[in-house]
Amino acid sequence: MTATAVHTDRLGPLLQRITGDRKHLPSAHSTLDVLWVLYDRVLRITPDTVDAPDRDRFLLSKGHGPAAYYAVLAAKGFFPESWLDDLGGWDSPLGHHPDRVTIPGVEIGTGSLGHGLGLGVGVVLGLRAQGFTRTRTFVLLGDAELDEGSNHEAIAYAAATHLPITAIVIDNQSSTHGWPGGIAARFPGWDVSVVDGRDRDRLERALKPRHDRPNLVVATVERKGS
Amino acid sequence: MRETFVATTTALLDEDPRTALVLADISAEAFAPARRRHPDRVLNVGIREQLMTGVAGGLALTGLRPYLHSYAPFAVDRAYEQLKLDLGHQDTGAVVVSIGGSYDASEEGYTHQSPGDVALLDTLDGWTVHVPGHHDEVPAMLRAAARHDDRVYVRLGVQENDRAHPDGGRLRVLRRGGPLVVAVGPMLDPVLEATTGLDVTVAYTNTPRPLDADGLRVLTESEVVMVEPYLAGTSAAAVSSALEGLPHRVMHLGVGRREVRRYGNWRDHAREHGLDAPGLRASIVDFLA
Numbered sequence: 133m134t135a136t137a138v139h140t141d142r143l144g145p146l147l148q149r150i151t152g153d154r155k156h157l158p159s160a161h162s163t164l165d166v167l168w169v170l171y172d173r174v175l176r177i178t179p180d181t182v183d184a185p186d187r188d189r190f191l192l193s194k195g196h197g198p199a200a201y202y203a204v205l206a207a208k209g210f211f212p213e214s215w216l217d218d219l220g221g222w223d224s225p226l227g228h229h230p231d232r233v234t235i236p237g238v239e240i241g242t243g244s245l246g247h248g249l250g251l252g253v254g255v256v257l258g259l260r261a262q263g264f265t266r267t268r269t270f271v272l273l274g275d276a277e278l279d280e281g282s283n284h285e286a287i288a289y290a291a292a293t294h295l296p297i298t299a300i301v302i303d304n305q306s307s308t309h310g311w312p313g314g315i316a317a318r319f320p321g322w323d324v325s326v327v328d329g330r331d332r333d334r335l336e337r338a339l340k341p342r343h344d345r346p347n348l349v350v351a352t353v354e355r356k357g358s
Numbered sequence: 359m360r361e362t363f364v365a366t367t368t369a370l371l372d373e374d375p376r377t378a379l380v381l382a383d384i385s386a387e388a389f390a391p392a393r394r395r396h397p398d399r400v401l402n403v404g405i406r407e408q409l410m411t412g413v414a415g416g417l418a419l420t421g422l423r424p425y426l427h428s429y430a431p432f433a434v435d436r437a438y439e440q441l442k443l444d445l446g447h448q449d450t451g452a453v454v455v456s457i458g459g460s461y462d463a464s465e466e467g468y469t470h471q472s473p474g475d476v477a478l479l480d481t482l483d484g485w486t487v488h489v490p491g492h493h494d495e496v497p498a499m500l501r502a503a504a505r506h507d508d509r510v511y512v513r514l515g516v517q518e519n520d521r522a523h524p525d526g527g528r529l530r531v532l533r534r535g536g537p538l539v540v541a542v543g544p545m546l547d548p549v550l551e552a553t554t555g556l557d558v559t560v561a562y563t564n565t566p567r568p569l570d571a572d573g574l575r576v577l578t579e580s581e582v583v584m585v586e587p588y589l590a591g592t593s594a595a596a597v598s599s600a601l602e603g604l605p606h607r608v609m610h611l612g613v614g615r616r617e618v619r620r621y622g623n624w625r626d627h628a629r630e631h632g633l634d635a636p637g638l639r640a641s642i643v644d645f646l647a
Contacts, residue, residue: 185421233449239419241447244439250409251444254380254416254424261378261398261422282440285409292404 143168146203149216162304162329162353163272164200169335170270171204179209182237186264189255191240193248194274194302195229202226210237246280248273249299253286256297268342272300275315276307284318290346291321298339298347302329306356315350322346329353359514360385362493363455366500367425368392371399374504378417380426382410384457411437414452415444423453423504429463430456430472430513438478446482451509453500460588460613461627462516473613476566477592479511487567488512489543489587494522495564511567515587516624517544526564529573533560537581537646540574542566542593545585545633552638558583558646566593571600578606583642586612587633609645611638 143164171177175188192201199219206213211225218224225234229243240251252271259267277283278301290297299322301315311317316324323343327334329351338349364385370377371392378399379389386393386402393400399422403409407428414424426433433456434441445452456475463470479485486508488499496514503510523530529540532550536557541549546562553560561577563570566586574582578601584593590612597608613631620626628634632641 231447241443244443247412247440247443250412250440251416251419251448253409254413255419256416257398257401257413258378258417258420258422261417262420264420282408282412285403285406286412289403289406289409 142207143203146206146213146216147199149213150199150202150219161200162274162302162356163194163197164203165330165332166272166300166302166335166351167200167204169332169339171208173336174339175270176268177237179237182210185262186267188267189239189252189259189269191248191252191255191269191271192230192238193240193242193252193271194245194277195242196245196274198226198228198230201230205235205237211235245274245277246282249283249286252297252299253290253295256295268296268298270298270300270339272302274306275301275303275311278311278315278318279307279309287319287322291319294345296342296344296346298343298349300339300349300351303350303352304354304356316348319346319348322348324348324350326350326352359490359493359496359516359518360388360457362496363427363500363512363514364388366497367455370425370500370504371396374423375399376421376423377504378422378424380410380414380417380424382407382428382432384428384432407432407437408440411440411452412444415440415448415450418445418450418452418507419448423507425453425455425500427455427457429458429470430475431458431470434475434478434511435472441479442482445509446484451484451507453503453510453512455500455512455514457514459513459515461618461631462624464623464627465621467621468617468619473589473615475513476511476586476588480567480592480595482509485509485511485567486565488565490514490564491519491526491543491546491562492522493518495524495526498524499564513543513588515544517587517628519544519547523562523564526562528565528570529561529563529577531559531561531577533558535559537579537583538574538577539583539585539642542584542586545587548628548633548635548638549585551635552642556642556646558642567596569593569596569600571596574600575604578604580606581646582606582608583645584608584610584612585633585638586610589613589615609641611641
């Protein structure tokens, strides 16, 4: 029994403590395995390094349904598990969308869709300008979030400038009009892999290698509402 | 003013490794030498204003001090939510330097004009707004903004006063008399001409946000005329708040809401909006009568 397995088992009870966010519950769980793999196996960030300038960055662009995000951060010790009991409460740092100002370890405040990728591009450029070339930046989006046009400004620019950024799109087929031809076709010039968003070992293999140009990982999960 | 902006920002990029510049094609040519010297900190994202502002937010999150620049309608109107969320909500800042505010781009038409930029920023928290009335007022604004991380808007214009007033951060009295006329930025010279021979006090500021509330209270006897080079009444709430509890009568002059479907030059538009000297004089005389 590894420490990883012990932590994994604890995510279920932690998620159950988050009772306030009924509206977003299905989408919250769509991100669970990706988030766990990132924080457990990929990202160089701990509660002690949340302000280290060279820490790896994880930006949750899809701010909707943050229950899994909160559960993973709590399991990893970024904030006390007791915070999970009062989601959206007046005295709670945890809202239905995450706020970087109130939650340790949260890199950006999101909720309005289509902001994370642009911010992520800026983060990569800012890190590079300061010589933090080992630092990696990951942005997690939802497939419906790609409806927002602002994403496509960032997608095209990252491809044109060979920016080393990793975008993860959780595909639970929640976009109203869908993406005929597949999500990857909307990321021309990016390295692409499509993996089972529930298979942690495959997710790790997709997320761990460094890329010197933009990298897209489409994590496919069950259809929203199924 | 744009040349001054280019020269000062280029110097800042040379002097301060924290400075970064994000462009969306506008003025990219002018910054080509700076970009050659600092390719990691002078970034042109193409015609993508949402990304320009998002990138600025990301740069700020890593500790850099981003300057961004475009026409006001693209930097503010179009990317308003990015200003609100990618800067304000992230608790970061940037220096937004615009051209083409109210009707400088007169021949381009309404698509290239933003009379409402300052009013839009007034819906957001923590923005300092500079409206220089002369190009020599610009360098100090840009250099002061490099020394902190707050949100700053610098509104560059074509219209300029004859003289620079570098101490225009607060209300600076240029003519002593009766009722107060406040001229913001390039409105100073037309206001001085319009009020020739009138018994009024003329005060100037190139920094309408935060408005110099203390100065306004001290200088106001009962009547105040605000003359602003953007949407008329933009400062109504700030003036009302500054004068709370004081009996006063106020008139707000500025650019009208109605779209003027004419081209010409900025002087034609100033005349149309009553912001040339004769128009201002007529309004002020009528108000004080």
